[in-house]
Amino acid sequence: MAKQMHLVAILLFAILLIPQASACLDTEPQRIWENQAPPAAEGLSSDKDGSIRTTVEISKIGQETARFMLWRAMMGENLTESQIREEVDRAMVENGTNPDWPSFDTIIASGSNAAIPHGDGDNKGAGPRQVRMGDAVVVDLGARVDDWVSDITRTYSLGQPNETVLDAYMTVYEAQNLTFPLIEAGTQAWTLDNLAREYIKSKGYGEYFIHSLGHGFGVCVHERPLLSSGVDDPLFGLTYNQDFLTNIDAITIEPGIYIAEMEFGIRIEDDFLVNNGGHEFVSEIIPRDVEWFIILEGDYDPIEMGVPWIEVSSEKSEEEESYSMPWFGAPLEMLLTIGLAAVLLRRQD
Numbered sequence: 001m002a003k004q005m006h007l008v009a010i011l012l013f014a015i016l017l018i019p020q021a022s023a024c025l026d027t028e029p030q031r032i033w034e035n036q037a038p039p040a041a042e043g044l045s046s047d048k049d050g051s052i053r054t055t056v057e058i059s060k061i062g063q064e065t066a067r068f069m070l071w072r073a074m075m076g077e078n079l080t081e082s083q084i085r086e087e088v089d090r091a092m093v094e095n096g097t098n099p100d101w102p103s104f105d106t107i108i109a110s111g112s113n114a115a116i117p118h119g120d121g122d123n124k125g126a127g128p129r130q131v132r133m134g135d136a137v138v139v140d141l142g143a144r145v146d147d148w149v150s151d152i153t154r155t156y157s158l159g160q161p162n163e164t165v166l167d168a169y170m171t172v173y174e175a176q177n178l179t180f181p182l183i184e185a186g187t188q189a190w191t192l193d194n195l196a197r198e199y200i201k202s203k204g205y206g207e208y209f210i211h212s213l214g215h216g217f218g219v220c221v222h223e224r225p226l227l228s229s230g231v232d233d234p235l236f237g238l239t240y241n242q243d244f245l246t247n248i249d250a251i252t253i254e255p256g257i258y259i260a261e262m263e264f265g266i267r268i269e270d271d272f273l274v275n276n277g278g279h280e281f282v283s284e285i286i287p288r289d290v291e292w293f294i295i296l297e298g299d300y301d302p303i304e305m306g307v308p309w310i311e312v313s314s315e316k317s318e319e320e321e322s323y324s325m326p327w328f329g330a331p332l333e334m335l336l337t338i339g340l341a342a343v344l345l346r347r348q349d
Contacts, residue, residue: 047146048148048218049273049280051145051146051147051148052145052148052149052250052271052273052282053282054143055142055143055144055145055148055149055150056143056150056152056282056283056285057285058092058095058096058143058145058150059092059142059143059150059152059283059286060283060285061091061092061095062089062091062092062106062141063139063152063154063286065091065092066084066141066154067139067154067156067292067295068300068305069084069087069088070131070137070139070156070158070295071299072307073130073131073132073158074131074132074158074159074295074297075297075302075310075311075312076310077307077310078130079130080126080127080128080129080131081108081109081110081113081119081120081123081126081127081128081131082108082123082126082127082128084108084126085106085107085108085125085126088106088108088139088141089102089106092141092143096143096145097143097144097145098144098145102144103141103142103144103149103150103151104142104151104221105125105126106125106139106140106141107119107125107138107139107140107141107153108125108126108137108138108139109126109137109138109139109140110135110136110138111129111131111132111135111137111263111264112260112263113127113129114135114136114137114138114265114266115259115260115262115263115264115265116258116260116265117210117258117265117267118140119140125140131158132158133158133159134159135157136155136156136157136161136264136265136266137156137157137158138154138155138265138266138267139154139155139156140153140269142221148218148219149217149218149219149220149221150217150271150282150283151221151252151269151271152269152271153254153268153269154268154269154286154287154288154292154293155169155172155265155266155267155268155293156293156294156295157169157293157295159294159295159296160294164259165262165264165266167203168208168259168264169266169290169293170290171199171200171203171205171257172255172256172257172267172268173268173289173290174199175196175200175255176196176253176254176255176268178195178196178199179192179195179196179213179253180253180281182195183245183251183272183274183278183279184245184277184279185245185246185249185274185275185276186244187244188242188243188244188245189226189227189242189244189245190227190228190229190242191229192213192214192253193213193214193227193228193241196213196253196255197213197229200255200257205257208258208259209255209256209257210256210258211256212226212227212228212241213227213228213253213254214227214251214253214254214269215227215252216249216250216251217251217252217271224243225241225244225245225249226243227241227251227252227253228241229241245274246274247274247275247276248274249273249274250271250274251271251272251274252269252270252271252272253269253270254267254268254269254270255267255268256268268288270282270284270288271283297312298312
């Protein structure tokens with residue numbers, strides 16, 4: 001009897017998974033490549049592009065929430081990866097992402113966990129590790145609207161990073177930028193990966209770029225094509241790297257560097273809609289420059305942000321101190337200057 005109940009439980013669990021699993025097997029790119037439907041300039045689903053744009057707007061809120069929570073952790077608040085994920089997910093649900101069918105489990109990977117592309121594997125990408133000053137933190141998230149998803153990653157440094165971390169970040173940033181002109185219908189998927197990979201290799205980080213440059217997405221977070229210069233890929237498990245980009249594709253570009261021995265990882269991931277004229281850089285609305293990457297003490301006002309218990313240092317820099325004078329200082333200094341000038345002019349006479 002116990003054995004029968006166990007089998008029934010497994011069967012019920014499998015049935016619950018069928019809608020999501022079947023949706024991910026029957027995707028737009030899959031139908032195109034199986035010649036079941038011809039591609040159209042506007043894509044097969046009239047709401048696809050609009051829905052993806054909306055998911056990116058929600059993802060922007062998710063990344064802004066993550067950055068603020070990381071600032072709080074940097075300022076001394078006891079926050080774990082999982083606690084930050086909970087707040088990020090709450091913000092995205094409140095702003096319209098599907099609460100019952102997430103794009104994927106939000107990843108908050110800090111310190112040594114950031115050196116693993118998908119973070120803490122025992123806790124679906126965000127575990128009990130406390131986030132703290134000096135960490136590099138990879139935040140990978142996405143939203144779902146009308147069945148369509150987004151997939152966007154930003155990396156943050158809690159405080160000024162060391163030279164190696166900063167150099168790795170700029171290498172990933174520049175490698176990503178190099179691929180943008182090639183994102184258009186007709187480009188073979190592997191060529192994008194090859195371009196970014198060769199650049200990262202030229203900067204000395206070749207062995208640390210351990211996954212594909214990107215992948216398609218739509219109803220599922222991982223779809224064809226696979227942007228990989230290899231035959232297959234250890235991270236995404238897809239083998240469609242010989243596909244050519246088409247005008248119905250949505251793809252990610254996400255180079256990364258992961259150095260376990262230095263306990264940090266860097267990934268920047270952005271979403272693009274491929275079209276006949278090239279591409280639409282949908283996630284451009286989410287900053288990825290070095291100023292966004294580095295979180296500093298003065299980036300947020302604790303009272304304005306509703307966390308007045310965080311004390312921001314009121315110490316002035318040496319430069320600020322050199323210009324600091326009592327209320328009577330400026331007028332007095334002016335009088336002394338005028339007096340000195342008068343004495344010098346009198347001597348000249």
